[in-house]
Amino acid sequence: MLPIRRDLKFKLPGERMRDWNAAGPHVSHFFNTLSIFFPCGERFFIDSVRYYRERITDQELQQAVTAFIGQEAMHGREHVEYNEALTASGMPADKMERLVIRLLNVARKVLPHADQLAITIALEHFTAILADILLREPILLDGAEPRFAALWRWHALEETEHKAVAYDVYQTVIGKGTGAYVRRCVALISLTVIFWSLVIPFHLIIMAKDGGLFSLKGWWTLFRFHWLKPGALRRIIPAYFDYYRPGFHPWQHDNRRFLADLDAIADHYRAAA
Numbered sequence: 469m470l471p472i473r474r475d476l477k478f479k480l481p482g483e484r485m486r487d488w489n490a491a492g493p494h495v496s497h498f499f500n501t502l503s504i505f506f507p508c509g510e511r512f513f514i515d516s517v518r519y520y521r522e523r524i525t526d527q528e529l530q531q532a533v534t535a536f537i538g539q540e541a542m543h544g545r546e547h548v549e550y551n552e553a554l555t556a557s558g559m560p561a562d563k564m565e566r567l568v569i570r571l572l573n574v575a576r577k578v579l580p581h582a583d584q585l586a587i588t589i590a591l592e593h594f595t596a597i598l599a600d601i602l603l604r605e606p607i608l609l610d611g612a613e614p615r616f617a618a619l620w621r622w623h624a625l626e627e628t629e630h631k632a633v634a635y636d637v638y639q640t641v642i643g644k645g646t647g648a649y650v651r652r653c654v655a656l657i658s659l660t661v662i663f664w665s666l667v668i669p670f671h672l673i674i675m676a677k678d679g680g681l682f683s684l685k686g687w688w689t690l691f692r693f694h695w696l697k698p699g700a701l702r703r704i705i706p707a708y709f710d711y712y713r714p715g716f717h718p719w720q721h722d723n724r725r726f727l728a729d730l731d732a733i734a735d736h737y738r739a740a741a
């Protein structure tokens with residue numbers, strides 16, 4: 469599948485930052501917390517894939533890499549604006565993002581490029597399975613402020629559209645043998661720990677800043693959202709562990725049927741030429 473670069477602008481209403489999701493501030497700020505990671509994460513993905521582009525001889529994969537880079541650049545741009553609005557609302561998103569940038573810069577300095585690519589495909593797996601549950605369960609965004617909902621759907625759809633590109637680059641340049649398998653699995657195990665060790669405290673800090681740290685009702689709503697009904701995080705667990713199978717490939721989870729929704733979003737939010 470060949471991804472397509474789309475230049476879309478969502479112009480999020482910053483005054484709705486704390487309550488844009490109908491489930492309330494705790495859920496809204498969980499999504500907001502995820503947004504903090506995207507601009508610097510997308511730049512890391514682009515750099516790790518671009519490093520190997522000249523070693524790819526397959527023309528279709530070359531085109532897919534170019535489109536992957538274009539899509540990730542657009543995601544990064546929109547989440548920069550998202551995070552600026554989050555900071556302007558009084559949340560310390562800028563300080564949190566600087567910490568993530570420092571960690572990724574350390575990874576750039578100390579890790580071989582093969583490990584940086586392994587990090588990329590591990591995080592792309594994370595985003596792909598999170599995107600999948602967002603697309604499978606429209607209730608997660610039901611009643612949400614329309615521009616926020618459109619941005620998250622667009623991001624989820626494009627993450628789905630290009631979810632195998634970095635993985636295919638990895639298999640092309642690093643291989644499919646035991647060493648490549650171990651490298652990608654170690655990357656996902658390590659990043660699972662690191663990712664949640666950042667997301668959880670970041671979310672707690674934001675909720676404290678917003679005045680919801682001691683709201684039992686809010687935390688129960690978030691728990692129900694993730695682990696009961698609809699169970700967003702609970703339901704991605706099987707897909708998460710599929711990555712550890714030796715023969716795994718992202719398109720074994722074939723959810724391309726959702727991509728038809730991209731046209732409607734693109735038509736509505738496409739940036740003026």
